[in-house]
Amino acid sequence: AQSVTQLDSQVPVFEEAPVELRCNYSSSVSVYLFWYVQYPNQGLQLLLKYLSGSTLVKGINGFEAEFNKSQTSFHLRKPSVHISDTAEYFCAVSDRGSGGGADGLTFGKGTHLIIQP
Amino acid sequence: DAGVIQSPRHEVTEMGQEVTLRCKPISGHNSLFWYRQTMMRGLELLIYFNNNVPIDDSGMPEDRFSAKMPNASFSTLKIQPSEPRDSAVYFCASSIAGSYNEQFFGPGTRLTVL
Numbered sequence: 001a002q003s004v005t006q007l008d009s010q011v012p013v014f015e016e017a018p019v020e021l022r023c024n025y026s027s028s029v030s031v032y033l034f035w036y037v038q039y040p041n042q043g044l045q046l047l048l049k050y051l052s053g054s055t056l057v058k059g060i061n062g063f064e065a066e067f068n069k070s071q072t073s074f075h076l077r078k079p080s081v082h083i084s085d086t087a088e089y090f091c092a093v094s095d096r097g098s099g100g101g102a103d104g105l106t107f108g109k110g111t112h113l114i115i116q117p
Numbered sequence: 118d119a120g121v122i123q124s125p126r127h128e129v130t131e132m133g134q135e136v137t138l139r140c141k142p143i144s145g146h147n148s149l150f151w152y153r154q155t156m157m158r159g160l161e162l163l164i165y166f167n168n169n170v171p172i173d174d175s176g177m178p179e180d181r182f183s184a185k186m187p188n189a190s191f192s193t194l195k196i197q198p199s200e201p202r203d204s205a206v207y208f209c210a211s212s213i214a215g216s217y218n219e220q221f222f223g224p225g226t227r228l229t230v231l
Contacts, residue, residue: 032217034219036222042224042225043121043208043222043223043224043225044208044210044222045222046219046220046221049217049219051217090160103165104150104162104165104173104176105150105152105162105220106162107159107160107161108159109159110159110160
């Protein structure tokens with residue numbers, strides 16, 4: 001069984017300030033890791049993913065995340081946020097399975113990023 | 118290319134009625150997922166299909182819920198009878214098996230059961 005913990009339900013940040021959204025996971029097997037973003041009244045959009053290799057992953061909209069196996073964490077960061085980054089952010093994991101085969105995602109509860117002018 | 122298409126976008130129904138949600142995955146994708154999003158429980162996987170075959174339905178909450186995928190381009194999620202606690206946003210997602218689970222989500226169906 002897997003679980004994902006997003007430690008902060010809300011993170012208020014001033015525009016142009018840096019931000020870090022925290023994500024920890026628990027799994028008995030190796031996992032793939034994802035961050036998705038959900039804008040109001042929309043579906044989820046993939047920000048970035050960690051499959052293997054370099055532990056620092058870069059995604060869209062200037063976001064990046066770092067995989068830390070020893071701490072079972074996958075925190076999301078952005079050096080300077082914009083008002084348009086206001087959204088709900090979800091961390092998710094899935095089993096590596098076999099050969100990248102499809103498997104369902106286990107999501108965290110989400111972090112609402114609030115950008116203050 | 119069109120993304121994942123879901124219909125209807127909004128559904129309001131009365132308790133006891135049958136509800137059918139529809140999903141058209143991205144062409145060429147052979148895995149399809151149904152998720153439910155509520156304030157209390159967040160995003161939960163209900164069921165997923167690989168090559169039209171249900172693989173894991175352990176997330177389906179009760180026998181009132183059923184899902185089908187009669188072909189590669191269409192899936193339905195049915196609730197019969199519906200109850201107020203089924204009110205949620207239901208998302209469909211699709212992916213290519215072997216693409217390391219990069220799932221593409223539809224816009225969701227907001228279901229309200231009165």
